[in-house]
Amino acid sequence: MSVIGLIDANNFYASIERAFAPELDRRALVVLSNNDGCVVARSPEARELKIPIGVPLFQIRHLLDRHNGVALSSHYTLYDDMSWRFQSCLEDFTPDIEHYSIDEVFVKMPLSSLRSLSETGHEMRRQVRALTGVPVSVGFAETKTLAKIAIEIAKKSTRANGMVNLTGSPYRDEALSRVAVENVWGCGRMYSALLERNGIKTALDLRNADEEWIRKRMTVVGARIVQELRGIQCIPFEPTPKVKQQLCVSRSFGSATESLHDLRAAVAFFTSRVAEKLREHRLLAGELSVFVHTDRFKDVPQYANSARLSVAPKSDSTLELLPLALKGLDAVHREGFQIRKAGVILNDLELADCAPRRLWDAALYELHKRLMGVVDALNIKFGKDTVRCGLFPNSGAWRTRFERRSPAYTTDWRQLMTAH
DNA sequence: TCTGGGGTCCTAGGACCC
DNA sequence: TCTGGGGTCCTAGGACCC
Secondary structure: OEEEEEEEEOOHHHHHHHHHOHHHOOOOEEEEOHHHOEEEEEOHHHHHOOOOOOOEHHHHHHHHHHOOOEEEEOOHHHHHHHHHHHHHHHHHOOOOEEEEEOOEEEEEEEHHHHHHHHHHHHHHHHHHHHHHOOOEEEEEEOOHHHHHHHHHHHHHOOOOOOEEEOOOOOOHHHHHHOOEHHHOOOOOHHHHHHHHHOOOOEHHHHHOOOHHHHHHHHHHHHHHHHHHHOOOOOOOOOOOOOOOOOEEEEEEEEEEEOOHHHHHHHHHHHHHHHHHHHHHOOEEEEEEEEEEEEOOOOOOOOOEEEEEEEEEEEEOOHHHHHHHHHHHHHHHOOOOOOEEEEEEEEEEEEEHHHOOOOOOOHHHHHHHHHHHHHHHHHHHHHOOOOOOOOOOOOOOOOOOOOOOOOOOOOOOHHHOOOOO
């Protein structure tokens, strides 16, 4: 028997930007999506201003200006690096760690340490804060869904001081009654609307709901949520990550384009990136898709299409995937449409070590493998795009814009902080 | 002017097989 | 007149997550 812990960074991206630029403290700060499009993270001060996640920058710019707020471009290389740093801190507390997302970690704690669990939780918070500058909240409970409830309370209640332990707690029903059903893990917009229409308004209502009814309306997914709220583990703790089923690289363009030349450059860029990911995960892909679409927010002729191509034999070589991707692009391209977004998706993935040996082109593929290995090594050592396929320009209207970017404090020697 | 990116799981229905 | 039944696999679409 053990307890599930959840450690969740508060306003992760905003907190990171602040950790490196203390002058941003106490100012409303938002971090923007690609192309500086919309808000993906915000500081508590920005939340106070009622700036929602997902709102486009242009709608809140006046609000930020009026309150001396700041908007920054997102900086995922930095966030990924900081994620690794903060999650590594937990290794001092338990060997059982599940890296759930960029800003959340599940841990499994042995029951023997139960008495000191709350103490441990507070110690985790102190340690992460001290080593990374990022504030985190901690929740403990019997299941993942309940640990999520604990975190909800930990973040809202000032008395909790960032840590709530619901394990065997007499306070559990009250905690459940204080969390709206829309904030229960797994209850999105559609499900919470359905539940509310039927008088199920809080996590407590959901826990006490009729399971058969839930199953009928929300499939087994809903039934699992109910079970988890009752303290029965249905969502497993998964310390080793599952093998991916799909890899995707896609972007909205800096500005829309009609030019096939531009689109080819974009698709070539996406293909290189997704192939890098593929090799990083030591996978081969058996299927490649290319998609394009126009700007759904604009009143222009709309067009969306995708093409699927089989990769045979399965491959991880950019040089083999690129011609296929370009063939896919030719298949979906139509004259006269302003394309705003495109992407490349790889499916039918298989671990490279498990794949059968190539028969007729084994020697050529060995060459590809060695070449890709060298390219990847150079790009890791000297930065992205140090070496790339030179047939296509690496610039153009399609390139993502980042006009408000902070320095790469931890991942680029040239951008280290300076102390005065 | 300006609206993200990358994933997972579940189900219903159709094709196909014996 | 009479028109099976059971199984598998695949896909599209919908819901959710961060």
